[in-house]
Amino acid sequence: MSEIQFSKEELERYSRHLIIPEFNIEGQRKLKAARVLVVGTGGLGSPLLLYLTAAGVGHIGILDFDVVDETNLQRQVLFTVDDVGKSKAEAAKIRLEKLNPHVNFTVHNVQLTSANALDIIKDYDVVADGTDNFPTRYLVNDACVILGKTNVYASIFRFEGQVSVFNYKKADGTFGPHYRDLFPAPPPPGLVPSCAEGGVIGVLPGIVGSLQANEVIKVVTGVGEPLAGRLFLLDALTFETRTLKLHKDPNTPEIKELIDYDQFCGIDGDKQNEKKIKEVTVSELYDMQVKGEDFQLIDVREPYEYEIANLGGELIPLKTVLNNIDKISSSKKVVVHCRSGARSAQAIEALKKKYGFDNLYNLKGGILAWANEIDPEMAKY
Amino acid sequence: MAKVIIPTPLRKFTENEGSLNTDGTTIQDAIKDLTEKFPELKKHIYDDSGSIRSFVRIYVGDDDIKALQNEATPLKEDSVVSIIPAIAGGIK
Numbered sequence: 182m183s184e185i186q187f188s189k190e191e192l193e194r195y196s197r198h199l200i201i202p203e204f205n206i207e208g209q210r211k212l213k214a215a216r217v218l219v220v221g222t223g224g225l226g227s228p229l230l231l232y233l234t235a236a237g238v239g240h241i242g243i244l245d246f247d248v249v250d251e252t253n254l255q256r257q258v259l260f261t262v263d264d265v266g267k268s269k270a271e272a273a274k275i276r277l278e279k280l281n282p283h284v285n286f287t288v289h290n291v292q293l294t295s296a297n298a299l300d301i302i303k304d305y306d307v308v309a310d311g312t313d314n315f316p317t318r319y320l321v322n323d324a325c326v327i328l329g330k331t332n333v334y335a336s337i338f339r340f341e342g343q344v345s346v347f348n349y350k351k352a353d354g355t356f357g358p359h360y361r362d363l364f365p366a367p368p369p370p371g372l373v374p375s376c377a378e379g380g381v382i383g384v385l386p387g388i389v390g391s392l393q394a395n396e397v398i399k400v401v402t403g404v405g406e407p408l409a410g411r412l413f414l415l416d417a418l419t420f421e422t423r424t425l426k427l428h429k430d431p432n433t434p435e436i437k438e439l440i441d442y443d444q445f446c447g448i449d450g451d452k453q454n455e456k457k458i459k460e461v462t463v464s465e466l467y468d469m470q471v472k473g474e475d476f477q478l479i480d481v482r483e484p485y486e487y488e489i490a491n492l493g494g495e496l497i498p499l500k501t502v503l504n505n506i507d508k509i510s511s512s513k514k515v516v517v518h519c520r521s522g523a524r525s526a527q528a529i530e531a532l533k534k535k536y537g538f539d540n541l542y543n544l545k546g547g548i549l550a551w552a553n554e555i556d557p558e559m560a561k562y
Numbered sequence: 563m564a565k566v567i568i569p570t571p572l573r574k575f576t577e578n579e580g581s582l583n584t585d586g587t588t589i590q591d592a593i594k595d596l597t598e599k600f601p602e603l604k605k606h607i608y609d610d611s612g613s614i615r616s617f618v619r620i621y622v623g624d625d626d627i628k629a630l631q632n633e634a635t636p637l638k639e640d641s642v643v644s645i646i647p648a649i650a651g652g653i654k
Contacts, residue, residue, distance in 0.1 A: 224651075315650045338649040341570040364648040366616035381651055414646070416570070419580060423644060425624045 218242035224386030225311030232394035256383035315367035316442035322360035342389035349409030518544035
């Protein structure tokens with residue numbers, strides 16, 4: 182490690198680390214020698230990338246395939262209004278290079294898949310997972326287990342956060358518990374709402390992503406006790422925190438290769454189901470309205486979503502649909518919509534199955550598609 | 563009375579209650595008590611065969627019931643039960 186040298190500028194920049202007795206220049210050398218991959222540059226990725234860059238991690242991989250969107254700015258503090266529409270990974274790099282010119286960055290402007298995950302992750306020492314969906318969570322976990330990399334994990338929902346250090350290599354060469362020891366299989370689609378559906382308070386990923394950055398620094402430097410074999414839970418609403426024990430589960434199958442994670446998470450089946458449901462596009466709906474066709478429009482979102490934006494449809498939230506069939510026409514065409522089309526597909530599926538409705542059409546892409554294609558003045562959320 | 567902490571994603575089934583008290587003296591009793599009061603919770607905790615779902619963990623204090631006595635794990639007056647669901651949020 183002593184071959185890692187620092188310039189005068191670096192010594193001054195990192196001086197508040199260097200004067201911590203248990204951290205000192207050795208800790209800083211380990212940070213500079215480290216290669217950390219941050220998967221996802223969103224709510225968790227923002228504080229992760231900002232703090233890891235500021236702290237002087239030598240090489241940081243930035244992985245994201247998405248572009249910056251207006252709705253990101255409520256919590257993704259890496260980005261500014263000027264970044265909207267730009268590649269997240271590229272915009273992040275430009276911002277971070279201004280923060281610390283002594284850090285090297287590699288941009289991975291791709292979606293992590295079973296085909297590329299091992300090849301990308303093999304070049305890093307530690308992975309920080311800040312993704313937003315179950316297939317990528319399992320993919321990151323499995324790739325880290327196969328390659329023997331530590332996976333610093335965090336996840337958030339509304340006011341609640343989870344943090345852990347998975348697959349941590351202990352001094353005796355064995356590895357600590359990983360994501361599949363905690364959750365062997367994901368929930369079926371639709372059972373657990375996503376953040377896009379369930380919402381998240383903007384500061385929560387700031388808190389939780391900062392804890393995640395702290396764990397990355399501990400893992401890299403060997404300072405302190407990483408959150409390995411433990412799961413930290415935060416409820417920001419009540420300010421209750423818990424730190425629970427995690428065990429290796431002897432029933433967890435050995436991970437030998439990467440699989441099809443969409444299929445594992447039941448997403449393929451879900452897409453096929455959506456296909457079986459009759460659809461109308463937003464432009465077809467617009468035409469129906471302009472021509473004054475006789476049809477019923479039903480909105481299965483929640484009242485607070487209706488207040489943000491609506492198409493004037495009759496509000497029957499998804500969970501109350503089966504109790505309100507008297508309000509749904511069985512004779513004329515009925516268009517059902519939600520935010521993006523998933524909940525309305527569930528509503529149609531349930532109504533078809535239980536009551537045999539065959540006059541229901543899903544609005545493809547939901548009110549978001551309407552805002553994108555028909556009414557640019559409408560608020561997206 | 564043991565206390566059961568309800569995680570955010572399941573609070574919509576408990577009339578937004580974040581924690582509930584139970585007279586149950588084992589995990590099995592406590593969850594039965596809970597799912598009788600709030601029937602919609604059941605399918606989120608148990609699968610069709612009556613096993614605890616693979617994306618939910620149940621803890622008493624700081625330990626997993628799997629490392630204790632599974633659903634027969636006894637509860638004391640001051641036990642705190644946590645239901646921990648998989649959540650995937652991050653980017654969006």
